[in-house]
Amino acid sequence: MNDSSTHSRTPDSTVGPRTAEPRTAGRRTVLRALALAGVLAGTTFSALPPVAAAASGAPETHTLTIRHLDRAGHATGGYSTHVTGISGPGAQEEATPYDESGTVTLRLPEGRYLLDSTLYGTDPATGTDWVVQPRLDLNGDTTVTVDARTTAPVDVRPPEPGARRLNGIGFVEVTHEGTTRSANILTAREGLRVAHLGPASEPGSVKEWFDTYWSGTRSDYALGYTFTSDRALTGLVRHPAADRLATLKIRGAAPGGAGGTGFVSVQPSAGPTVGLAQPLQLPGTATVLVTPERGLWDVALTGPAAPETPPNRYEENGIAVHAGATTTHTFDNAVFGPALDTRPGARPAGVRDGDRIALDLPLLADGDGHAPSAPRFRTATTTLHRDGALIGTRRGEPGRAEFTTTPGAASYRLTASATRGDGSPSSERVTASWTFASATTTRPAALPLSTVRFAPDLALDGTAPAGTALRVPVTVQGTAAEAGVRSLTVSVSTDNGTTWTRVPVLDGRAEFRTPGPGRSVSLRAELTDARGNTLTQTQRNAFRTR
Structure with missing residues (x-):
């Protein structure tokens, strides 16, 4: 899976992965499915053409110039930049401008914008830079420089040496005048570096989280951290000790001796994410260590597919976890029988x-x-x-x-x-x-x-x-x-x-x-x-x- 970024125009709009070229749409469940399928697909999303000079009665427009510099300080065409309107006359604008010279110019109506840019090096092993400007106030001709030299590493790893990184996602939401816009980046490799760009936004208006998923020999790991501030993150370092994590044990049964291979999935309850999806030989138990800081967690077991029938899926959502504590959840075991949804506000049976x-x-x-x-x-x-x-x-x-x-x-x-x-x-x-x-x-x-x-x-x-x-x-x-x-x-x-x-x-x-x-x-x-x-x-x- 290549590093990519995704964006959403509104809090409940569709979210889809975007690489340097393709872009697609799908909801939170699609992001989760990427971890299970290991496939990142998309369709071309082209840049908006420059807006013509404002006609009588139309919103005034300004020139936005964006320069892109790599880690050596040189102009680079290895980038993907997205500009999304938040408020003002340009609130509904969205553009993905590109020019191989590294400098791109477009005209947009006045307003508050969210800008994020992903910079790709010539060697994938060197990593990716993600620069986010949560506050871009376009009230005159403006030049923005996206500089990979300003970024700092995202260094999040589990307490098990040698654990293999599966995937990760960084997500930022920006709210202004009651409207929320968002952007994110999917990463399959280590080496991501991030930076804030531009002035600070209003206090508490920027919410950001990073989720990474790992496979180890003793257990798997889902490490997620959230931040609320007036700025995007510049770097992130988290090396949690085992006793600072919570343990989820997911038991998959095989009543009657019918085994097979199922899949266990674990992901935070809040916000778009990719999630952990790992095979589980049934009957069996999967152990996943998670970060309590990420809030509530969802777990699910998808059973083996039967001939001419869809795979059976069980899930339990909104699980509260605590550092050093273990919770166990068993799926697909006897005794099978009627059950009512006893949650407050649940629909009657x-x-x-x-x-x-x-x-x-x-x-x-x-x-x-x-x-x-x-x-x-x-x-x-x-x-x-x-x-x-x-x-x-x-x-x-x-x-x-x-x-x-x-x-x-x-x-x-x-x-x-x-x-x-x-x-x-x-x-x-x-x-x-x-x-x-x-x-x-x-x-x-x-x-x-x-x-x-x-x-x-x-x-x-x-x-x-x-x-x-x-x-x-x-x-x-x-x-x-x-x-x-x-x-x-x-x-x-x-x-x-x-x-x-x-x-x-x-x-x-x-x-x-x-x-x-x-x-x-x-x-x-x-x-x-x-x-x-x-x-x-x-x-x-x-x-x-x-």
Whole structure:
């Protein structure tokens, strides 16, 4: 990957990589995909022609001359410069001027501009210079000199000697009069040098961050630092000790023994970035050390692609980290079952709008409650009954269906089921059946749905030791968690759901002994909330013993 820079015109505009010639557009997810794909593509973005003399009533224009000097102080044609309007009559202007002599002239309307320039040496091994002028006030003919001799190194590296640098990104945002413009540079090599150019901007108006990603023998590293100031950075040195970093352990499971190669990705939650993307042999654990200074972090696991189906992706976003602490996140392991999004402001899983009833609930979320992007299932069915009469049956994606019912108040039973595996008696089958009262609404209203989550401590093949006493955490989500639980019972089956035994639930844990090796354990929860709404949830062959 060649060193390149990218720019965005507004805070929510598209962002794309730009090399000395090509330029393309894409959002934050595109930048992340670059790390996974290792491809940097683009289309030509040509310079704007000089603006003609201002006509009557048009904004006054001025000449902007930009000179480019290399590290020896000589004029150079090895550069890529971008000028973006921030405020004033030129707020919507954007230009990428170029002349091989190293000096380029253009005319632009008056206003505040952001200028950044990437200078490339003749030898890529010598590195790249990135010069940023966050405040270019064009109120008369102006000459700017971009001089590589003013730059200082970006020297950020992990505490593991010999760790291999994968990629990095520098990003700057400048805000003036309520408008934000940005520029960035993608770097695949070490040797980047940076400098501020021009006068200081207003206090706190310049936000900048640098993220670098590394692969080591003991772990991988995602090192990110943010700065808020009135200037762009001139150089950056960070050599964090291991105890100043936080550890993320990402465990990828292979329940049922189905392995393969997946990909782990880690990136800061805030701002555009490239991210770390590394292969992981499943089942397995990836260890990534990250900088707490960068804020919250996102992690994801993308599973192996199956024939004629997209790869399955799980993610967990907004993870708080602390220096010296370890957090562990497990993906794609049993027990698979329904899960509700319990974050504040989350969209309800079931909604009635007028006489339309819709369900959108991850029925096959993994053992930690992560919803899969492409759930693996053989069959999926959802039915709705009104006062005992069938309204309809829907087949398709697990936990997703929509019905139109009869106006007025009535009692409803909504049942969703899905089967994982090959459909044999040993396949995992999840069923959730809710009863509730509902009437026609004048606006969308959440249905009073609850779920029960079981979280046994399982190996990454989805198994528990045979013949041992388990204390399985049981968590109630949804309406019952908010309004209160009137009753909750848990039952266990070791014969594929033919017979069931009620087990005690003490201090939020179901207690029972696992059967002999190679057997399956099925789980059932029967719940009534404080308002009389009920749930019967069955997870047949939820996990196996070893």
